[in-house]
Amino acid sequence: MTGQFKKLSEEKVFKDPVHRYIHVRDELIWKLIGTREFQRLRRIRQLGTTYVTFHGAEHTRFNHSLGVYEIMRRMVKNIEEKEDWDPEERLVCLSAALLHDVGHGPYSHSFEKVFHTDHEHWTREIILGDTQINSVLREISDAFPKKVADVIGKTYDNKLVVSLISSQIDADRMDYLQRDAFYTGVSYGHFDMERILRVMRPTEDQAVFKQSGMHAVEDYIMSRYQMYWQVYFHPVTRSSEVILSKILHRAKHLYQEGYKFKLEPLHFNSLFEESITLKDYLKLDESVIMYYFQMWQEEDDPILKDLCDRFMDRRLFKYVECDPSTQMKIWPELLQLFKEAEIDPRYYLVIDSSSDLPYDFYRGGEEEERLPIHLLMPAGDLRELSRESDVVEAISGKKRTDHKLYFPKDFLEDQTTHAEIKKKILQLLMNQGG
Structure with a gap:
């Protein structure tokens, strides 16, 4: 056991705009930060396409992961002051916090939907596979990588550790709310984290919070609620995500149809063939994606070319509010009219739905993640x-859902061809939006 829990000869410090400083004292953490798999996160934005709406949102998964680690470091320090903890358990917490997002791909959530991937699966693969991260973790013990992977997979024996990184109030959420608010320039995501950490108390299964700190927890819940509807589900950001998804769908369709690209999409081939390996996955970042999108602006396929032009030049789809119950009545007519106007509805007529459950209490048979927040x-x-x-009770268990219909208004306003059909489409869409 000697030498496994080495401290650095001198503390390393990252200057951070959210937490002021991020402190690294453990040799293990410093080595993990230096691995190629963790450094890859510098090339993946935290908020995907949100930068097209909030121009400051250029921060990365690397920023966020360091922030989650710092919050976890402070949580663990507080716990250690109240009870004895195995030094290895402490390192499990810190490693899981640092690495919890290491499996994210470029434009993560849109990317996952198109290619049916899961970042948590890839996170565990990176931790357990033939990687620099795995080699560093194994310096603690051969069993150590699996412990870290189990925390991320929510199967770790110590439920308290799991709750610190994945629950309704955890290190992950506390960092991204503050960080995303800072970089988008909004005020919604701010809350009194210092107070929350002070009133946090460990139990066998999860962290709980002293009743005297209830108002700080309320503020956190409401901050999360506001951030989802004002930032994460912003309709302009969703328009860019729709176009991004349609580019990837179109490229995949063309590849499977035998289309000859001017530039062979080598980085995508295994994704298109659904045979991607860990080595292939780790080569993907947003600089790679943007390179192909730029090159596909020169493709002969008019749909792929147009969608890439739109994404690169920020010519986004417009939207109208959409009521699914009434929209279904006009959907067949809209599809037919789009086809008659020679606009492919598979790529240019999209219903996008967003929903959020800001807080919930436990309901039997549902996600373990919804274990409630308890007050001591x-x-x-x-x-x-x-x-x-009363504030939290008012929103508990209430899932809010929003539906929008996205379409290329510029195509419809260009009435040099199919003028009458396009006028009818616009009338239908405008009526749909109220």
């Missing part, structure tokens, strides 16, 4: 948050 009362008993907070 003065008498020592635990009370579920919404039972004490």
Whole structure:
């Protein structure tokens, strides 16, 4: 066991705009940060295409991962002051926090939907596979990589550790809310993290919060609610994500149809063939994707060319509000009219839905992640948050869903061809939007 938990001879410090400083004292963490798999996160934005809406949102998964590590470091320090912890358990926490997003791909969530990938799966593959990260983790013990992977997979034996990185109030969410608010320039995501950390108390299964800190927790819940609807689900960002998804769908369709690209999409071939390896996956980042999108602007296929032009030049689809119950009545007519106007509805008529559940209490048979936030009362008993907070009770279990219909308004306004059909389409769409 000697030498496994080495400290650096001198503390390393990252200057951070959110947490001011990020402190690294453990040799293991410093080595993990230096691996090629972790450095790849510098080339993947935290918020995907949100930069087209909020121009400051250029921060990366690398920024965020360091921030989650720093919050976890402070959480663990607080826990260690209240109970004895195995030094290896501490390193499991810190490593899982640092590496929790290492499996994200470029433009992660849109990318995952098109190619049916899962970043948590790839995170575990990176931790357990033939990688520099795995080699560094194995310096602790041969079993150590699996412990870290199990925390991320929510199967680790110590449920408290899992809750610190994945629950309704955890290190991950506390960092991304503050970080995303900072870089987008909005005020919604700010809350009193210092207070929350001070009133956090460890139990066997999860962290709970002293009742005296309830208002700080309320503020956190409402900040998350506002960030989802004002930033994460912003309709302009969703338009760019729709176009991004359609580019990838079109390129995949052309490849499978035997289309000859001017530039062979070597980085995509295994994705298109659904045979991607870990080595292939780790070669993908947003600089690679943007290179192909730029090159595909010169392709002969008019749909791929147009979609890439739109994405690169920010000529986004317009949208109208959409009520699915009434929209289904006009959908067949819209599809037919788009075809008659020679606009392929598979790529140019898209319903996009977003939904969020800001807070929920546990319901049998549902996601373990929805274990409730508990307050530690003065008498020592635990009370579920919404039972004490009128603010949280008002939004508990209430899933809000928003539907929008996206389309290329510029195509429809160009009435040099199919003028009457395009006028009819516009009328239908405008009526749909109220």
